[in-house]
Amino acid sequence: MSLLALQRDFAAFLRDGDADRAAAGMRVYQNNYRAQLCAFLEDGFARTRDWIGEAAFEDAMIRHIQRLPPSSWTLDAYARDFPDTLGLLYPDDPEVAELAWLELALAEAFVGADAEPLTQADARNIDWDEAVLHFAPTFDLRVVATNVADLWAALAAGETPPAAAILPDRHALIVWRQAQVSRFRLIDADEEHAILLARSGRRFAEICEAIVALHGEERGIEMAGSYLGRWLATEMLVAPAIE
């Protein structure tokens, strides 16, 4: 048997071989393979495990390992599809997949690319009529339907979480890294709209105009200024390019 054929057979056994009919050594490898993936998922999705319970989480891990064997050299990549698996397993409980997404996004932000944040001092020298905002490379955004932010906060604090609930209005979660710590915040549809415009390459002046068109001049300018101030203060932005 060629080396390639041997490795293909071995890999097939690890994924779904019959352990009862295998030699003791092959059972060790299959157990190591599954145990390693389970340990990684348990470590990376601790809040999700706390939310759905240990038995349900174990079942989800087994289903995930059966559905999607790992393909990357880094286990970090293996976490990326787990929220989708939970979405398939819990179609009527959207907070489960959203909670897992939040844990994943926080973990990815923690090791995302470094970039110098734009400071308040930098901002004073920028021509805001022409500036295009650039969000930190760790920045991520996802529309959420549930009170997942409250669930995460309670679980992280070791408190009894509230019941899962559907949010009455459109909201999104934003995740990024500030001073080497991953952070998240729930934002409303107006701030989400402003961020999406900025990320699509629109100048800050155009974003202000869009907000003013929706909310009137006084309120619109106040909102745009408030967003910018908060984004700067929490290191969500990196140096903008003048285009």
Place this chain on the structure above:
Amino acid sequence: MQRHARFGLGLRKPHYAAFLEHRVAVDFVEVISENFMVAGGRPRELLREVRARYPVALHGVSMSVGSAEGVDRAYLARLRALVDEIEPLFVSDHLCWTRVDGFNSHDLLPLPYTEEALDTVCANVDAAQDALGRTMLIENPSSYVAFDGAMTEWEFLNALCARTGCGLLLDVNNVFVSAVNHGFDARVYLDAMPADRVRQIHLAGHSQGADLLIDTHDQPVPASVWDLYAHVLPTLGPVATMIERDDAIPPLHELLAELSAARAIAGRTESLAA
């Protein structure tokens, strides 16, 4: 470069603060390469801080030098970037395979010791050494199955070192585990492997499974492994010895006590040689 004996520990998360806040009595630390092959953030910053205080060895688990499909160039490029930044004492990985057909097992899987496998591993180690711009150390694995092959593991390692110029990371515990599991004499292995190529040693513990010894790395170094360490040390040149604990991480002082025991054995070996 003048070689001399060094004594180090695997750097694990519970001990990060101790290594950064105090001068821990080690000559080097070893980290798992993949844990730091990330884009940025606190892990890379921490490694830079550690490197400013201690020599660092990079020990990988995902190079897959035994893959019939060859090495992953993107992986090597990322490792090279880390190597260039950290300037490590050693860069090592295992004599095993982890990847085939886009599937990555994340486990150190065994190779048949055939001529075909030797050609494959030599080609992959050559490619890795070219990509990294330096000589690598290859670690002997512990294994739970053995295949029919033309060579023993020590014959395979001799041929690999001769053909690629790579060095060896000798894991004494792995030799013991494989010897028990496959019924060979660990001392025969140690006496026949390419001693002149050994640059680093791992000392670790294991557990008794239902049928086999399991390389759990979650126990203190047992007497059987200390005995083999004392046996092999006089045959080696100056090497870097390290206590490797991957699970059930004890307080740092316990690992330092094990490292002191290694120093004492090395000291006795040196006295006898003198």
